[in-house]
Amino acid sequence: MSRWEHDFAVSTMKCLAVCQEELVIRLLARALAPSLDIEFLVEDRLLARRLKDADVTIHVGDSRRVETYVRLDVGPGTAVLVEEAGRRSPKRTLEAIRDAGATLVYLLNVGYPSTPKRQEMLRARLPEVTRLSLGDLLRGSLAGTLHLSMTRARVQQYQRYLADADRVLILLHNDPDPDAMASGLALRNLLHRTKTTAIIGAFQGVTRPENLRMANLLDIHVEPLNHQSLAQFDRIATVDVQPHYFGGLVSKVDLVIDHHPERPGYSAAFKDIRPNYGSTCTILTEHLRAVGVNISERTATAMLYAIKSDTLFLSRQTNAGDLDAFRFLYPLANAALVRKMEGSETTVERLQCVAEAVRSGTVGGTLYTAHLGHVAREDLITHVAEFLLQVEEITWSVVSGIVHGDVVVSVRNLGDSRHAGEFVKGDFSDIGSAGGHRAMAKAVAPIDRFTQKFGSIDPERIQATVHELAERFLR
Numbered sequence: 001m002s003r004w005e006h007d008f009a010v011s012t013m014k015c016l017a018v019c020q021e022e023l024v025i026r027l028l029a030r031a032l033a034p035s036l037d038i039e040f041l042v043e044d045r046l047l048a049r050r051l052k053d054a055d056v057t058i059h060v061g062d063s064r065r066v067e068t069y070v071r072l073d074v075g076p077g078t079a080v081l082v083e084e085a086g087r088r089s090p091k092r093t094l095e096a097i098r099d100a101g102a103t104l105v106y107l108l109n110v111g112y113p114s115t116p117k118r119q120e121m122l123r124a125r126l127p128e129v130t131r132l133s134l135g136d137l138l139r140g141s142l143a144g145t146l147h148l149s150m151t152r153a154r155v156q157q158y159q160r161y162l163a164d165a166d167r168v169l170i171l172l173h174n175d176p177d178p179d180a181m182a183s184g185l186a187l188r189n190l191l192h193r194t195k196t197t198a199i200i201g202a203f204q205g206v207t208r209p210e211n212l213r214m215a216n217l218l219d220i221h222v223e224p225l226n227h228q229s230l231a232q233f234d235r236i237a238t239v240d241v242q243p244h245y246f247g248g249l250v251s252k253v254d255l256v257i258d259h260h261p262e263r264p265g266y267s268a269a270f271k272d273i274r275p276n277y278g279s280t281c282t283i284l285t286e287h288l289r290a291v292g293v294n295i296s297e298r299t300a301t302a303m304l305y306a307i308k309s310d311t312l313f314l315s316r317q318t319n320a321g322d323l324d325a326f327r328f329l330y331p332l333a334n335a336a337l338v339r340k341m342e343g344s345e346t347t348v349e350r351l352q353c354v355a356e357a358v359r360s361g362t363v364g365g366t367l368y369t370a371h372l373g374h375v376a377r378e379d380l381i382t383h384v385a386e387f388l389l390q391v392e393e394i395t396w397s398v399v400s401g402i403v404h405g406d407v408v409v410s411v412r413n414l415g416d417s418r419h420a421g422e423f424v425k426g427d428f429s430d431i432g433s434a435g436g437h438r439a440m441a442k443a444v445a446p447i448d449r450f451t452q453k454f455g456s457i458d459p460e461r462i463q464a465t466v467h468e469l470a471e472r473f474l475r
């Protein structure tokens, strides 16, 4: 045996638990015995005898005397766990353990109230003691298990409800994004259906180049729908969107799974709406895990990419659930394919829009505003606003353009204390739709209403107006 192997062998963690209650001893033995070399010290001989069948090493001795611990060979390498039970203060026990040379000392509260005075005294006299509470330790896993079984019940309900349908429509919002498409695949998986019995569809298909790239690389087909085609399905589920979005076209559905704020104006037999989640795929990851459905590499890859893209790589509106889903999906997904989907996001069309922003833009301090004139799609405006934030001196970008008869204004900032959503609401909500988050917002106003309020849609005029509004808001 080499010197190092010897060191390793003797450094195996030894643990002594000082307990007075049978239940606590049995619990700790079950929880720790497989991974730790654990022994118990009790004061009551009868208790020690009762625990004979528990297959644990029990010592009997006075827990308030240093000699007890010296005899048990307690030292700096021993973890000592002291049960804080009943009315007796653990102070003398803790002092005896410390005087025997132990440095890894834990006080385990098993549920009896500890007075603030006692806690204060222990903190002052024995600052090296780590306090643990059995309640806190249990909470995480117990709450997790209960949450999982409630999710399982919910999923099984909608699975049964949709089981006898011939054709299920999984309806996505217009211009579906990665979260919408991946949620479609995940739900199809959960319903144990194929692409002929669960159709992923949208009224307006995918247009953004990176979303088209995802659809192509993962072979995701989004069926184009019109008003008549809804009649061909006997069940409808919406994912990453709620039925009110379709403006009365779809007012009654069978299932809604979404992470946007809950909205009224429709009825659904089943719904799971969690606005604090960063993506719909996070909710669906929990559903898949709760019922133990196998997740194919294709679905896992789509979902991983969706979570990354909806949370801007876990940087926006991310909660513990998103991180957990990410960690779960990562080993199941094809990482090389995710990298390929992310790509550079640059196309000739977008480059031309950036060039226009450079030509027409105005810089004022850390603010960059630009007007792009008529453009084919909204995402070109968003892309330029995001691109401009990469410029060293810029922390706010406001980019406008005209898309199909609307003036669209896209705002981005680097998490400024001032709220992008409030900026667009303040100046545009009276003439169109306006809203957003602290760091990203959008306003859309019909040309005639924009003209009524601001006078003209001459490109220079729009640029000057928007720049002035933004400067005034930021001042």
Ligand SMILES: [Mn+2]
Pocket: 179, 180, 240, 259, 278, 279, 280, 310
């Ligand atoms: Mn989403």
